[in-house]
Amino acid sequence: MEQRIGFIGLGNMGCAILHGIIASQFIPASQINVYDIHPENGEKLKESYDLNVLASAKEVAKESDIVFIAVKPQNINEVLAEIQKELKKSTVVVSVVAGVTIKMIEAIIGYEQKIVRVMPNTPALVNSAICSLTPNTEVSPEELLTVRGLLNCIGLTEVIPESLVHSATGVGGSGPAFVFMFIEALADGAVKGGMTRKQAYKFAAQTVMGSAKLMLETNKHPGELKDMVCSPGGITIEGVQTLEQNNFRAAIMNAVEACVNRSKQLSGEK
Numbered sequence: 447m448e449q450r451i452g453f454i455g456l457g458n459m460g461c462a463i464l465h466g467i468i469a470s471q472f473i474p475a476s477q478i479n480v481y482d483i484h485p486e487n488g489e490k491l492k493e494s495y496d497l498n499v500l501a502s503a504k505e506v507a508k509e510s511d512i513v514f515i516a517v518k519p520q521n522i523n524e525v526l527a528e529i530q531k532e533l534k535k536s537t538v539v540v541s542v543v544a545g546v547t548i549k550m551i552e553a554i555i556g557y558e559q560k561i562v563r564v565m566p567n568t569p570a571l572v573n574s575a576i577c578s579l580t581p582n583t584e585v586s587p588e589e590l591l592t593v594r595g596l597l598n599c600i601g602l603t604e605v606i607p608e609s610l611v612h613s614a615t616g617v618g619g620s621g622p623a624f625v626f627m628f629i630e631a632l633a634d635g636a637v638k639g640g641m642t643r644k645q646a647y648k649f650a651a652q653t654v655m656g657s658a659k660l661m662l663e664t665n666k667h668p669g670e671l672k673d674m675v676c677s678p679g680g681i682t683i684e685g686v687q688t689l690e691q692n693n694f695r696a697a698i699m700n701a702v703e704a705c706v707n708r709s710k711q712l713s714g715e716k
């Protein structure tokens with residue numbers, strides 16, 4: 447890939463994507479331009495990678511063909527206003543900013559600018575993300591394919607309509623937080639049974655990763671896979687009943703719904 451990739455915002459999400467892309471060797475670090483308002487974030491990356499730490503968001507926009515915006519929602523407007531004049535017509539702006547719609551971005555950098563909204567998640571750090579992609583009408587199928595090809599090196603990708611980005615945010619963007627809480631609780635249960643915390647985390651994390659891998663690779667329904675574990679009159683079904691009695695599924699659904707609603711609020715939807 448000969449395109450130069452820019453990152454504005456080098457926090458948890460920006461760095462997870464960046465590390466994943468470099469680890470995949472999809473493009474050399476020398477083709478990556480980065481900027482963060484806190485210079486130490488760029489300097490830290492420079493210690494590990496031969497990438498280009500630039501002095502402003504403007505420079506990243508000027509020197510890059512694909513520009514990732516990975517700042518918080520409250521900071522994106524200032525960034526877009528700053529880079530607007532530096533963007534070439536051919537530049538693709540990739541926003542990972544939750545709740546900020548394509549229209550909101552176009553209102554600042556123009557309706558002719560190529561924009562792809564992406565909802566990634568932090569497993570990008572280990573090339574195991576799920577990223578949704580939503581292009582505006584200026585992005586050609588070939589350009590979308592280029593951005594998708596880049597994101598495929600950090601995990602799975604799915605092109606979705608913008609109406610589904612709220613859900614992608616709740617399940618994919620925020621989902622890892624709920625999974626980590628689940629892993630923590632699984633481990634607590636094992637610690638209660640006498641396992642060391644270190645052992646419990648290993649068992650809990652591998653069980654979640656293995657179960658997810660089993661589902662993705664067999665394409666089986668999660669209910670069927672759950673039934674495979676529940677021996678008739680056995681042990682697991684006792685735990686399943688306890689979870690049902692404690693509204694486990696409703697609790698998870700409500701958590702995702704809360705994120706969807708917050709995302710809608712950020713987008714100015716009621």
Ligand SMILES: NC(=O)C1=CN([C@@H]2O[C@H](COP(=O)(O)OP(=O)(O)OC[C@H]3O[C@@H](n4cnc5c(N)ncnc54)[C@H](O)[C@@H]3O)[C@@H](O)[C@H]2O)C=CC1
Pocket residue numbers: 454455456457458459460481482483484487503516517518519521524525542543544565566567568619620
């Ligand atoms: N953390 C996550 O799991 C996910 C985050 N996102 C989105 O990614 C974006 C970034 O989130 P995080 O990385 O978690 O936040 P963060 O706070 O860790 O990183 C944001 C970075 O942007 C920098 N920044 C702020 N204003 C700037 C400016 N004007 N110019 C350049 N850099 C600036 C900050 O110094 C910071 O390093 C957010 O919009 C969030 O909605 C999306 C999916 C998942």
Ligand SMILES: O=C(O)[C@@H]1CCC=N1
Pocket residue numbers: 544615619620
């Ligand atoms: O919590 C947040 O706002 C960001 C967006 C999705 C995951 N983290």
